[in-house]
Structures are given as structure tokens and as C-alpha cells.
Amino acid sequence: MLDxxxxxxxxxxxxxxxxxxxxxxxxxxxxxxxPEDALAAIAEFLKLPPSQVFSVATFYDYFxxxxxxxxxxxxxxxxxxxxxxxxxxxxxxxxxxxxKSGQTTPDFKYSLDRLACVGSCxxxxxxxxxxxxxxxxxxxxxxxxxxxxxxxxxxxTG
Amino acid sequence: xxxxxxxESSKSFKIDSPESLQLFKKSIVAGESATGxxxxxxxGSGCMSSGSEHVREAFxxxxxxxxxxxxxxxxxxxxxxxxxxxxxxxxxPDDIFYQYVxxxxxxxxxxxxxxxxxxxxxxxxxxxxxxxKYLHEDDIPFYKKQKRVVxxxxxxxxxxxxxxxxxxxxxxxxxxxxxxxxxxxVIEDIKLSGLRGRGGAGFPTGIKWETAGNAPxxxxxxxxxxDEGDPGAFMDRxxxxxxxxxxLEGMMIAGYAVGASRGIIYVxxxxxxxVHHLSTAIAQCADLGLLGRDVMGSGFDFEIKIVKGAGAFxxxxxxxxxxxxxxxxxxxxxxxxxxxxxxxxxxxxxxxNVETLVNVSRIMLNGAEWYSKIGTETNKGTKIFSxxxxxxxxxxxxxxxxxTLREIIYDVGGGIPGGKRFKAVQTGxxxxxxxxxxxxxxxxxxETLANVGSIMGSGGMLVMDESTCIVNIARYxxxxxxxxxxxxxxxxxxxxxxxxxxxxxxxxxEGNPQDINTLFYLxxxxxxxxxxxxxxxxxNPVLSTxxxxxxxxxxxxxxxxCRALVCRSLxxxxxxxxxxxxxxxxxxxxxxxxxxxxxxxxxxxxxTKCVKCxxxxxxxxxxxxxxxxxxxxxxxx
Numbered sequence: 195m196l197d198x199x200x201x202x203x204x205x206x207x208x209x210x211x212x213x214x215x216x217x218x219x220x221x222x223x224x225x226x227x228x229p230e231d232a233l234a235a236i237a238e239f240l241k242l243p244p245s246q247v248f249s250v251a252t253f254y255d256y257f258x259x260x261x262x263x264x265x266x267x268x269x270x271x272x273x274x275x276x277x278x279x280x281x282x283x284x285x286x287x288x289x290x291x292x293x294k295s296g297q298t299t300p301d302f303k304y305s306l307d308r309l310a311c312v313g314s315c316x317x318x319x320x321x322x323x324x325x326x327x328x329x330x331x332x333x334x335x336x337x338x339x340x341x342x343x344x345x346x347x348x349x350x351t352g
Numbered sequence: 353x354x355x356x357x358x359x360e361s362s363k364s365f366k367i368d369s370p371e372s373l374q375l376f377k378k379s380i381v382a383g384e385s386a387t388g389x390x391x392x393x394x395x396g397s398g399c400m401s402s403g404s405e406h407v408r409e410a411f412x413x414x415x416x417x418x419x420x421x422x423x424x425x426x427x428x429x430x431x432x433x434x435x436x437x438x439x440x441x442x443x444x445p446d447d448i449f450y451q452y453v454x455x456x457x458x459x460x461x462x463x464x465x466x467x468x469x470x471x472x473x474x475x476x477x478x479x480x481x482x483x484x485k486y487l488h489e490d491d492i493p494f495y496k497k498q499k500r501v502v503x504x505x506x507x508x509x510x511x512x513x514x515x516x517x518x519x520x521x522x523x524x525x526x527x528x529x530x531x532x533x534x535x536x537x538v539i540e541d542i543k544l545s546g547l548r549g550r551g552g553a554g555f556p557t558g559i560k561w562e563t564a565g566n567a568p569x570x571x572x573x574x575x576x577x578x579d580e581g582d583p584g585a586f587m588d589r590x591x592x593x594x595x596x597x598x599x600l601e602g603m604m605i606a607g608y609a610v611g612a613s614r615g616i617i618y619v620x621x622x623x624x625x626x627v628h629h630l631s632t633a634i635a636q637c638a639d640l641g642l643l644g645r646d647v648m649g650s651g652f653d654f655e656i657k658i659v660k661g662a663g664a665f666x667x668x669x670x671x672x673x674x675x676x677x678x679x680x681x682x683x684x685x686x687x688x689x690x691x692x693x694x695x696x697x698x699x700x701x702x703x704x705n706v707e708t709l710v711n712v713s714r715i716m717l718n719g720a721e722w723y724s725k726i727g728t729e730t731n732k733g734t735k736i737f738s739x740x741x742x743x744x745x746x747x748x749x750x751x752x753x754x755x756t757l758r759e760i761i762y763d764v765g766g767g768i769p770g771g772k773r774f775k776a777v778q779t780g781x782x783x784x785x786x787x788x789x790x791x792x793x794x795x796x797x798x799e800t801l802a803n804v805g806s807i808m809g810s811g812g813m814l815v816m817d818e819s820t821c822i823v824n825i826a827r828y829x830x831x832x833x834x835x836x837x838x839x840x841x842x843x844x845x846x847x848x849x850x851x852x853x854x855x856x857x858x859x860x861x862e863g864n865p866q867d868i869n870t871l872f873y874l875x876x877x878x879x880x881x882x883x884x885x886x887x888x889x890x891x892n893p894v895l896s897t898x899x900x901x902x903x904x905x906x907x908x909x910x911x912x913x914c915r916a917l918v919c920r921s922l923x924x925x926x927x928x929x930x931x932x933x934x935x936x937x938x939x940x941x942x943x944x945x946x947x948x949x950x951x952x953x954x955x956x957x958x959x960t961k962c963v964k965c966x967x968x969x970x971x972x973x974x975x976x977x978x979x980x981x982x983x984x985x986x987x988x989x
Binding site for chain 2: 211212213214215216218219246249250253254255256257272273274275276277278279282285286289290309310311312313314315316317318320327329332333334337
């Protein structure tokens with residue numbers, strides 16, 4: 195299963211060394227994270243030592259080596275959001291979801307992340323739920339967003 | 353990434369000479385709707401987050417319903433800058449500027465403005481003091497002090513339509529360059545214009561190009577640096593999203609000037625819309641023969657590809673960016689050799705910032721002399737800032753070099769909202785410094801900002817009022833710096849960590865009197881012991897805040913007090929007994945059940961449970977205002 199999906203991605207590339215980051219991006223898009231077996235296969239494909247592939251995969255914030263939740267909640271920590279209380283929002287999100295930023299809930303439903311920046315500074319502080327931007331967050335709004343999101347998803351999945 | 357559909361109109365047509373470009377332009381103008389009725393909806397990131405896509409859909413369906421689809425053109429544009437008032441809609445032919453438009457307003461705009469030529473008053477901008485309403489963009493104070501050179505097309509053209517760009521003199525500059533100028537003449541013009549790199553350091557662009565042009569070797573590269581990593585900055589993003597063709601045109605000119613046939617745009621993966629618009633633009637250019645072999649019959653070959661970054665701030669540094677394009681970890685290397693001599697894959701490489709390249713298009717279109725008249729003696733042209741923080745008009749502004757900080761914050765930015773006092777302005781993001789009120793009349797130039805301990809940077813401008821804690825801001829930037837340090841130079845890797853730890857302790861009320869000296873010492877070590885711009889500049893936020901706001905550091909350390917009421921360990925929330933009406937609002941909202949009380953029983957906060965999140969203050973009705981926040985003093989209930 196992994197092989198077939200991975201080979202399909204690799205077939206687009208010609209095995210040049212400069213392709214490493216693009217390949218990792220495509221693999222993560224496909225699997226949601228970078229599975230260990232995939233890293234080894236990519237190293238072989240590019241004729242690179244696995245250590246170098248691992249080094250690149252861990253250097254960049256964009257890549258994740260563990261399975262992520264179905265829904266990604268990102269609290270913007272850009273400067274504009276920061277001066278409008280983004281740190282409190284993040285802490286509250288951590289408390290509500292019961293995980294730290296960068297972690298995933300045990301049921302793999304949610305991952306929580308911080309990022310800087312979304313570029314919607316006029317609407318600070320902002321929280322991203324998937325691709326949706328929730329603007330001008332307050333403690334109360336955050337609670338509403340997280341609980342509605344949770345309820346919706348639960349009713350969707352039955 | 354979706355590949356854009358091939359466009360019918362120009363599928364077979366190629367622009368193979370400057371003359372055919374003129375012909376193509378004429379045919380576009382001739383084919384325009386006679387009514388001139390156009391609805392331009394801002395679809396920049398700010399307006400999109402405010403729901404501009406729903407507004408656009410409403411315009412499309414409503415105009416269809418009213419049978420107007422042939423008469424009215426509905427188009428998306430890039431960012432218009434006034435993000436805080438989004439979604440913004442401009443209705444032509446009269447250029448009427450509507451703000452805060454919702455989809456419910458759409459039928460009214462169509463029936464009133466488009467059909468009856470009447471203005472919908474409630475959607476106009478209004479001067480809060482005089483009540484005067486502004487009809488057009490140019491009348492609004494936010495735009496009046498601006499000079500839009502780079503952002504000229506942003507918000508006016510459809511960024512996914514090459515026809516729109518050609519209509520506003522698109523590709524005329526590159527046509528002129530490849531058909532009538534030698535590469536040396538182009539470089540000479542850029543030198544004459546006085547353009548300096550907009551990435552932050554302000555190195556003269558012409559000299560950089562000359563170095564690469566003179567460097568031996570057949571193979572050279574042009575890299576457009578779109579790795580805008582400063583938190584709170586969205587200039588490059590808005591330009592790439594709103595006017596991608598100007599970026600490509602600038603790259604083509606740079607390629608011709610230095611003899612490069614390959615261009616690479618390095619753009620943050622977190623900017624999917626920018627990636628989409630740039631790739632659409634590249635495909636459209638290739639379709640028309642504007643990219644590829646023999647551009648406009650000149651014998652100049654140029655192709656552009658996009659490389660997506662992977663989220664590392666340090667990759668904005670030239671040599672780290674090259675490492676990333678080569679598929680390695682983004683770690684900078686010592687310079688020299690400079691990339692202009694030995695860059696990507698060891699070949700001469702020019703790395704220019706997005707804004708610099710758009711300036712190049714404008715200079716070659718209007719002439720070096722025109723450009724050199726804008727700005728000051730040593731700082732030519734304009735600069736885009738993303739004005740954020742506690743300022744009324746948060747958004748994207750472009751001002752002439754030499755404009756003062758006060759003009760930017762008060763005239764363009766509209767000042768500080770909520771009757772609060774200005775405290776400081778931070779320029780240049782994590783590499784910049786905080787500038788206090790007494791220096792607000794400083795003209796914005798590379799050197800003047802450096803002299804006061806800040807930098808121009810790529811253009812982040814964070815305004816802070818009295819409710820911002822300056823030590824907390826320093827802590828914030830150091831947190832960012834220690835996270836983003838690539839780890840190669842020990843003083844940067846460990847020094848930023850230690851500085852962050854000290855600042856964290858100070859904000860927690862655990863600082864000690866030697867801390868300020870230690871911070872100084874570490875800052876100097878980090879600056880001296882790092883090979884790249886990141887390490888050399890990230891102590892700036894700390895140094896400048898100590899220089900101008902030492903009192904606040906002292907209060908945190910000695911009095912355990914945070915005057916801005918931000919540092920949680922130093923504040924506490926209390927309910928004023930005589931004001932509390934026992935309405936239960938805070939009691940129910942408290943996330944940790946720290947509020948004791950009941951109906952008819954005045955509420956009280958259990959300080960041992962309180963996490964100081966401020967929810968109680970947020971929900972307490974303003975007519976009661978019973979919750980207060982204090983720091984550094986004993987409260988007796």
C-alpha cells in the first residue's frame with residue numbers, strides 16, 4: 195500500500211538531489227505525515243544517506259514524523275496576534291483539547307499547532323481550523339469554535 | 353496544485369515581438385464591455401478571511417438573476433491594503449469604494465449603484481470626527497499619504513488574468529529591455545535609479561547585478577526570495593498574490609541583465625494562494641511565449657519554476673535559501689564567496705526580494721530618473737510596510753522613503769484606537785528594535801533606523817500601545833529567535849536560549865538585578881559569534897528595549913510589577929465587592945471554576961485556583977465593570 199502510493203509520487207521526479215524537499219512535501223501531502231519507511235525509500239531513490247533525509251525532515255517545521263489528527267487547529271503566534279493576546283488563546287486551546295501545542299489527541303481527531311504568521315493581521319488574533327480562518331478570537335469565541343467543531347464532527351461521524 | 357485550464361483566446365497566439373505585444377494590448381482594450389461596469393472584489397488574505405469569497409459568489413448569482421451577466425464584469429483582485437475594513441468592493445465606472453461589505457449588501461449595490469448610479473451611503477468610509485463620507489479610494493486619509501509604486505496594480509487587476517496585466521502596461525518594460533537595451537545598459541539604469549534591496553539589508557541592487565553579470569560562467573540563476581518569514585509581515589505575500597506578473601517581469605529583466613536563463617521563485621508553502629497565482633501566471637506567460645525560448649524575438653531565453661519552502665525563518669538568508677533549494681537543511685554558510693559569484697549549484701546567483709523585483713519592473717517602465725526622484729538622497733523609491741498591532745488602520749501601506757514614523761502611524765494608520773497611549777513601534781520583525789515615542793519624527797530610511805538600534809527589515813511594523821508589555825515583547829522575539837536559530841553557530845544556538853530563559857524569568861517575577869547586564873553580555877556574544885544575519889540581528893529587540901525601556905525591566909525585576917498588566921505571574925484579578933451584581937456570568941464562564949458565589953451572593957475569585965486567563969473580565973457586563981486586574985500591589989477585599 196505504502197509502496198504503491200510512494201512510487202506514484204517518486205515516478206514524477208528524476209532522482210536529482212535538489213528534489214528532496216519537494217518529494218518530502220508531496221509525501222506528506224499524501225500520507226499526512228512522513229512515515230519512517232517512506233524516508234528510507236526516498237533516501238534510496240535519491241541515493242542519499244538516510245541520515246541526510248532524516249536531517250532535512252527534522253530541520254523544517256513543515257514536516258511531521260508522527261501521525262497527525264484529522265483536524266488541525268493552528269493558533270497564530272505572529273506579532274500582531276501576540277499583542278492581542280494570542281498566547282492566552284493558545285494556552286486555552288491546550289487546556290480545552292488536553293494536549294500541548296505540537297501534539298495530537300490520542301483518538302487522532304485533533305492536532306494543535308502554533309504558527310507565525312497567517313497574514314490576516316487585521317483580524318488578530320486568529321485561529322485556523324483546517325483551512326477556515328477564525329478571526330478576532332476571544333476566550334469565549336475560542337471555546338465556542340472548539341466545541342462546535344467537536345460537536346459537528348461527532349455528529350458527522352455518527 | 354491545479355494546473356490552470358488552457359485559455360481559449362490566446363491558445364494559438366504568441367507574443368513574439370514588442371509589436372505583437374502592442375497588438376495584443378489593443379485587442380484587449382477593444383474587446384472590453386462598453387458599459388465599463390465592473391465590480392472588483394478584494395480577495396487578498398485579509399478580505400478572504402472576512403468572507404469576500406461569499407460576497408463574490410453573491411454578486412455572480414445576483415447579477416445572473418437580474419440578467420446582468422453580460423453587462424457587468426465581476427472580478428477578484430489582490431489586496432487593497434485596508435485589510436481591517438474588509439471585505440472591500442470597488443464599483444466601476446465611478447470607482448466607488450465600499451467597505452465591510454457582506455453578502456446581504458449585494459442586491460442593494462446591484463440595484464442602486466450598478467443600475468441607478470446611486471451610492472449606498474452606509475458602506476462608504478466615514479471620517480469619525482467630521483462625519484464626512486469618502487466616495488473614492490484616493491479621498492480616504494489612509495491612502496492619501498501613500499505613494500503606490502509597487503502596489504500600483506494590487507487591488508486593481510485580476511491576478512489570474514494576463515490580459516488584465518497587459519492592459520495596465522504589463523510586459524512593456526521587458527519588451528523595451530530585450531529589444532532596445534544591452535544588459536550593461538539595464539544594470540547601469542538600475543544603478544542610476546538608486547534601488548536598494550528590499551529584503552532588509554538595503555544593498556544596492558545594481559551593484560549586486562553587476563557582480564553576477566561580470567562573474568564568469570554560462571549558467572547563472574535568478575532567485576526571487578518569497579520566503580517571508582517575519583511574523584506579522586505580509587507584504588511579499590500580498591504582492592505575489594495580487595500582482596504576480598510584475599514579479600515575473602522583474603525576474604525576466606534581472607535574468608536578461610545578468611545573463612541568466614533560469615529563474616526560481618522560493619515561496620513559503622504556508623502561502624498556497626501565492627503559489628497558485630504565481631504558477632497560473634507562469635503558465636499563462638509560457639502559453640503566450642513570454643517565457644521560454646527567444647523572448648519577444650530577442651534571442652533571450654528564460655524560464656521560471658517555483659520551489660516551495662518548508663517553514664524555516666532562516667531560509668530568508670541568501671545562503672540558507674540556496675541550501676534549501678538544493679534540498680538540504682537551511683543552514684547559512686560564511687560569505688564570501690557571495691552568491692552573486694558562487695551561488696546555487698556553485699553558479700553565479702542573484703537573490704532578490706519580491707518587492708525589489710517589482711521595483712525593477714517599474715524602473716524599467718518609467719525610467720531610472722523618474723524613480724530617483726522618489727524618496728530621499730540615499731534612499732530612493734518607496735517602501736511597503738505591513739502596519740499591524742494596536743493601530744486603527746491595520747493593513748498594507750506603501751510610503752515614500754523618508755516619510756516619518758509619526759506620519760505612517762497617525763496619518764496613514766489613523767493612530768491608536770480606544771483612547772490608549774502610544775508606547776513603541778517595532779520595525780524589522782525579530783531582527784529589529786523597538787522605537788519609543790520621542791523618536792517618532794524619525795524619517796524612515798535604512799540608516800536612520802539602524803542608528804536607533806532597529807532595522808528596516810523587510811517591512812514589518814508593529815505598533816504597540818500602553819497595554820503591551822515591553823519585556824514580554826522582547827521575550828516573544830527571543831522565543832522566536834531561539835526556535836528559528838539553525839543551530840550551527842554555538843553563540844546563536846545557546847545564547848538565544850539563555851536570553852530567552854532570562855527574559856522568561858523576568859516576566860515570571862523571578863528576575864534578579866544582574867539580569868540586564870547578563871542580557872547585554874549575551875547579546876554582544878551572539879552578534880559577534882554568528883556567521884549570518886539572523887544571529888547578528890536577533891538580539892536587537894532585547895538591546896533596544898533595554899535602551900529605551902529600562903524602567904519597565906526594573907519594575908519587573910525589583911517591584912515584581914508589570915505596568916501593562918500582561919505578565920501573568922505578576923498580575924491578579926479581583927472582583928470589586930461593591931460593583932458586583934452577582935449575575936453569575938463570570939462564575940459560569942470561568943474555565944477553572946475559580947469563582948465562588950451564587951445568585952444573590954457577591955462573587956469572589958479563589959486566587960489559588962485562578963489561572964489569570966481574564967475570561968471573567970471579558971464577560972463581566974460593561975455596565976458593572978466589577979472585575980479589575982492589578983499588578984505589584986496588595987489588594988484588600
